Amino acid sequence: MKGQRFLGLGYLGPYIIGLLVFTAIPFFGSLYLSFTKYDLMSSPDWTGLANYERLFTRDRTFFKSLNVTLLYVLLTVPLKLAFALFIATVLNYRLQFIGLFRTAFYVPSILGGSIAIAVLWRYMFATEGLVNMALATIGLGPIDWFGDPTNALLTITLLRCWQFGSAMVIFLAALQSIDKSLYEAAAIDGAGKVRIFFFITLPLLTPVIFFNLIMQMVQAFQEFNGPYIITQGGPLKATYLLPLYIYEEAFKKFNMGYASAIAWVLFTIITVLTLIAFWSSKKWVYYAGDKRS
Amino acid sequence: MTDITTSNDLTMDETARAKRRAGLRLFSTAIRYALLFLVGFVMLYPLIWLVGASFKTNSEIFSGAGFLPQNPTLDGYIKGWQTSTPYTFGRFFWNSFLIILPKVIGTAISCTMAAYAFARFDFPLKKVLFGSVIAILLLPNVVTRIPQYILFRDLGWLDSFLPLWVPSALAGDAFFVFMLVQFLRSLPSDMEEAARVDGANSLQTLVYIVVPMLAPALISVCLFQFMWTMNDFLGPLIYLSSVDKYPVSLALKLSIDTTEAFEWNRILAMSVLAISPALIVFFAAQRYFIEGISSGGIKG
Known part of the structure; x- marks a missing residue:
């Protein structure tokens, strides 16, 4: 039985090696690099806070990029989650073909991250593309999707929202697991549909809303393929999200130290927002029976 | 009345x-x-x-x-398949396959082992280590990518498939570990105890009892890994530099850059081919996707 104690660790061996070599050491490595100047040719050169100083005082590209990233996340995450929840609510009803719809709505999530879809997006939102042709049939003039900074960001956001399927599947599963007797009890007490949704359904969904919110936020902050392929960060850096900036600094210009500093700023932002979400969750996330695990 | x-x-x-x-x-x-x-x-x-x-x-x-x-x-299709490189898209599909297959197998084995350890054993630092799974799950890749690149460069692994295989083969995709742990915890362990009583050791129990029970979740894991790897762009973009090693995603980007501006149908045709494997697999096994995502999420 004594051997059992270490047997578990044995099975965990590969994971532990991976954790150390590919996560823990790189994690602190990039923190160290962020205080250095390193171009891969000579060894890293300690420069103290110089990278951060440049970042926060002189780097206008960084501020533009940070702005755009925050705007993108603020736009994409609520829009996507609200839409996913809305469609899940519509689907959660005695409908036939519910499986068929669920599958259809999930398809974009399967393909969404691929380069092929980013390519498709470029064609769809081109000046003479599918979207403008569809708009023309209802009498709306052609929109310059990629030339206008706001519109360009919107196309990237739409690509993400198009992939609402996985969030929707999670919402739908949660909706279907809600005890029907709760609805019946509320209906007998005379509560209307809207009241039932806001006072019963929504509170019971808060754990999955919380889960989806964190996952989508972490993901949105790391968006790369969309802006890289569709808009190349343009126009006027309007879609130049921080991951793009980090990629170019690190792997185009080989400013490994500076890129690490940007990565750490991005990481800090994500961490602070995640912590705020966790902290605030005590106030708004409802756990059935208050069973916290 | x-x-x-x-x-x-x-x-x-x-x-x-x-x-x-x-x-x-x-x-x-x-x-x-x-x-x-x-x-x-x-x-x-x-x-x-x-x-x-x-x-x-x-x-x-x-x-x-x-x-x-x-x-x-x-x-x-005909002209797009030829590409403007010395290789056809057949080569790029083959490369994608060469990346995906070892990665999926490595993921399945290492994540099953990790999940088995977490769900069925007690050992020192278990809480901390399981906490690390959650931490990796939430950790943005962007923060580890640069040192990883430097590590792979020092190992001489750049421009090979190793940087794409090895982290996954060491259970680096925490999402899958988490998913399998949740699934395994929801399964009763009496069968395993019975096997133990009959004299099976823990490895035999894992292979003959646990893996068959885990099968539905494992299929989900393999399908997701297949899909994500097929769609992965940034990994190959950073680590692969020679065209003969390009997977489909990079080749497609290359054809956008090199195809003449008005040859749209070539790029669209290759886009259709690029998404077909994922689509076919999804429709053949959609049950596992939907179950995988809802069970992984709901218990989180």
């Missing part, structure tokens, strides 16, 4: 209300269907259009929003 009339009134009232409720339900159902069809159409039309447009001539692609090509042509 009075009693009877009131109860009669009541039933009348009830039937009227029931009728109204049935009417409302019908109305609600109709609205729901209309909405779902509309959303479904808007969601899927771009994909349908993509398939149609890949058979169109270049001059037709931007001339109408319709799906059916007027003069169907395989030109896009």
Whole structure:
């Protein structure tokens, strides 16, 4: 039985090696690099806070990029989650073909991250593309999707929202697991549909809303393929999200130290927002029976 | 007498209300269907259009929003397949396959081992280590990518598939570990105890009892890993530099950059081919995707 104690660790061996070599050491490595100047040719050169100083005082590209990233996340995450929840609510009803719809709505999530879809997006939102042709049939003039900074960001956001399927599947599963007797009890007490949704359904969904919110936020902050392929960060850096900036600094210009500093700023932002979400969750996330695990 | 009339009134009232409720339900159902069809159409039309447009001539692609090509042509497929490199897309699909297969196998084995350890054993630092799974799950890759690149460079692994294989083969995709742990915890362990009593060691128990029970979740893991790897772009972009090692995603980006600006149907045709493996696998095994995502999420 004594051997059992270490047997578990044995099975965990590969994971532990991976954790150390590919996560823990790189994690602190990039923190160290962020205080250095390193171009891969000579060894890293300690420069103290110089990278951060440049970042926060002189780097206008960084501020533009940070702005755009925050705007993108603020736009994409609520829009996507609200839409996913809305469609899940519509689907959660005695409908036939519910499986068929669920599958259809999930398809974009399967393909969404691929380069092929980013390519498709470029064609769809081109000046003479599918979207403008569809708009023309209802009498709306052609929109310059990629030339206008706001519109360009919107196309990237739409690509993400198009992939609402996985969030929707999670919402739908949660909706279907809600005890029907709760609805019946509320209906007998005379509560209307809207009241039932806001006072019963929504509170019971808060754990999955919380889960989806964190996952989508972490993901949105790391968006790369969309802006890289569709808009190349343009126009006027309007879609130049921080991951793009980090990629170019690190792997185009080989400013490994500076890129690490940007990565750490991005990481800090994500961490602070995640912590705020966790902290605030005590106030708004409802756990059935208050069973916290 | 009075009693009877009131109860009669009541039933009348009830039937009227029931009728109204049935009417409302019908109305609600109709609205729901209309909405779902509309959303479904808007969601899927771009994909349908993509398939149609890949058979169109270049001059037709931007001339109408319709799906059916007027003069169907395989030109896009034939010329697109050739690419402007010395290789055909066949080579790039083969590369994608070479990346995916070891990665999926490595993921399945290492994540099963990790999940087995977490769900069935007690050991020192278990809490901390399981905490690290959650931490990796939430840790943005962007923060570890640069040192990883430097590590792979020092190991001489750049421009090979090793940087794409090895982290996954060491259970680096915490999402899968988490998913399998959740699944395994929900399974009873009496079968395993029975096997133990019969003299099976822990490895035999894992292979003969646990893995078959885990099968549905493991299939989900393999399918997700297949899909994500097929779609992965940034990994190959950073680590692979020679064209003969490019997977489909990079090759597609390359053809956008190198194909002449008006040869749209080639790129669209290759886009269709690029998404087909994922689509085929998804439709063949959609049950596992939906279950995987809802079980992984709901218990989180």
